[in-house]
Amino acid sequence: MKNLLLMALLLAAGAVRAATPPDSALAPPRAARPWYRPGHLALQTGGGLGMVAAGAGYEYSKGRLETDILLGYVPKRFASSTLSLASVKFLYSPFRLPVGEKLQVVPITVGAYFSYTHGTINDELKGQYSSDYYWFSTDTRYGPLLGSRLTLLAAPVAATGQPRKLSFYYELGSNDLYLASYLNNRNGGLGIGQLLTLALGLKADF
Amino acid sequence: MHFSSFLRGLGRAVTLLALLGLAGCELIEFSPNDHRVPEEFTNLTEKNLAKLQARPLAPGDTLRFVFTGDSQQFYDEAKDLVSSVNQLSGISFLVVAGDISDFGLAREMRWVDEKLRRLNVPYVTVVGNHDQVGNGRETYQHIFGALNYSFVYGDTKFTMVDTNGREYNFDGTAPDMPWLRPQLNHLDGARRQVVICHVPPTNDDFDPALRTPYVQALSEAPNLVFEMNGHNHSFAISQPYNDGVTYVNSDAFSERHYMVVTVWGDKQFRIKRVAF
Numbered sequence: 001m002k003n004l005l006l007m008a009l010l011l012a013a014g015a016v017r018a019a020t021p022p023d024s025a026l027a028p029p030r031a032a033r034p035w036y037r038p039g040h041l042a043l044q045t046g047g048g049l050g051m052v053a054a055g056a057g058y059e060y061s062k063g064r065l066e067t068d069i070l071l072g073y074v075p076k077r078f079a080s081s082t083l084s085l086a087s088v089k090f091l092y093s094p095f096r097l098p099v100g101e102k103l104q105v106v107p108i109t110v111g112a113y114f115s116y117t118h119g120t121i122n123d124e125l126k127g128q129y130s131s132d133y134y135w136f137s138t139d140t141r142y143g144p145l146l147g148s149r150l151t152l153l154a155a156p157v158a159a160t161g162q163p164r165k166l167s168f169y170y171e172l173g174s175n176d177l178y179l180a181s182y183l184n185n186r187n188g189g190l191g192i193g194q195l196l197t198l199a200l201g202l203k204a205d206f
Numbered sequence: 207m208h209f210s211s212f213l214r215g216l217g218r219a220v221t222l223l224a225l226l227g228l229a230g231c232e233l234i235e236f237s238p239n240d241h242r243v244p245e246e247f248t249n250l251t252e253k254n255l256a257k258l259q260a261r262p263l264a265p266g267d268t269l270r271f272v273f274t275g276d277s278q279q280f281y282d283e284a285k286d287l288v289s290s291v292n293q294l295s296g297i298s299f300l301v302v303a304g305d306i307s308d309f310g311l312a313r314e315m316r317w318v319d320e321k322l323r324r325l326n327v328p329y330v331t332v333v334g335n336h337d338q339v340g341n342g343r344e345t346y347q348h349i350f351g352a353l354n355y356s357f358v359y360g361d362t363k364f365t366m367v368d369t370n371g372r373e374y375n376f377d378g379t380a381p382d383m384p385w386l387r388p389q390l391n392h393l394d395g396a397r398r399q400v401v402i403c404h405v406p407p408t409n410d411d412f413d414p415a416l417r418t419p420y421v422q423a424l425s426e427a428p429n430l431v432f433e434m435n436g437h438n439h440s441f442a443i444s445q446p447y448n449d450g451v452t453y454v455n456s457d458a459f460s461e462r463h464y465m466v467v468t469v470w471g472d473k474q475f476r477i478k479r480v481a482f
Binding site for chain 1: 282
């Protein structure tokens with residue numbers, strides 16, 4: 001009886017593994033690509049990283065860990081000056097749930113970002129303020145991210161044999177200044193919802 | 207075959223993305239410097255002055271208003287201040303003497319407005335140095351309005367002036383003396399006048415080249431009740447230049463005090479400090 005149960009579990013596990021993309025089964029010749037070649041391209045809006053932000057990213061640990069590097073743009077009409085943003089995101093997605101043959105859901109992605117904004121108007125000039133006049137930086141932001149994504153699997157990339165993936169993601173985030181404002185008001189002065197930003201984006205393997 | 211199903215999936219996902227986009231539009235912030243806010247959070251100065259003018263004071267009546275400053279990041283206190291001020295009667299409006307925000311960001315200005323719009327009376331602001339950090343100066347103008355403006359209410363002309371010289375690298379434009387002088391010389395039909403700014407001339411953040419001209423212009427202004435400012439986060443009433451001009455410094459929201467200011471006659475006043 002015990003053995004039967006164990007066998008059933010093993011079978012089930014096997015079935016799950018079979019349904020997940022064959023990125024381990026069809027062991028891709030990773031070495032065929034130079035180490036610096038990004039694994040995916042990304043395009044997003046919002047999240048405090050640009051009206052449009054585009055970039056590339058790397059995956060490690062079977063895609064559970066990612067680093068994305070984005071360049072963002074905000075037109076003058078939305079921020080009073082044209083802003084360019086350089087951002088880096090570190091993301092961890094512990095699970096992937098297969099939904100049919102061509103679809104995966106990544107229910108949770110947690111992460112953090114750093115961003116640097118170029119182009120603000122009253123940017124600190126040398127000697128404008130004494131040190132620590134303002135305790136915060138106007139240009140450097142960082143904050144947490146929490147999101148999910150939906151991945152479509154398509155025909156494998158010829159060079160690697162890996163399935164081509166196109167993912168749609170959202171990320172709820174905040175930044176150090178909003179969080180500081182929240183933490184300095186512990187009697188309900190601000191609600192968590194008031195701190196949130198949303199990013200919507202696309203990621204494509206190539 | 208694969209490609210067409212890929213495209214179909216893409217189409218479906220794009221639709222989903224568009225729907226999500228509509229729902230979360232307000233959350234999709236392009237940058238913390240992104241100043242897009244719903245229309246109800248723009249041009250607040252103009253809107254609040256219109257509310258004020260809709261409740262005129264009878265000619266010759268004593269004018270009473272609440273004076274405070276530096277709401278920056280003090281949201282718990284803002285909530286309590288509003289409850290306290292709403293218990294007062296005979297108040298015409300409330301003034302925040304600058305530093306509405308801490309980081310010059312639109313969200314902060316909106317958060318403060320979300321508290322202060324619950325007052326039973328309108329409120330007006332003058333721009334502070336923190337409101338000018340980064341793209342804050344432009345954000346302040348989008349959300350509140352002019353950096354320099356004046357209005358007449360209850361026989362009193364109020365002149366609100368940007369004195370945050372350090373934020374302009376002391377380039378000689380703040381305070382804008384060519385704008386300020388005629389404002390001080392013409393009472394626009396009022397009996398007396400009050401000047402309100404953020405950085406007082408006694409402070410290191412006031413443009414040193416404009417200190418003397420500013421102080422001089424105030425000392426010559428007809429029926430000036432007093433000059434009011436914020437920035438120091440502490441209550442003070444003094445005549446630092448011994449020229450007959452009284453300077454009133456507000457508490458910050460964090461100090462949990464505001465002032466109830468009463469003015470009458472040519473330049474009579476009484477100030478009561480209230481804890482909340």
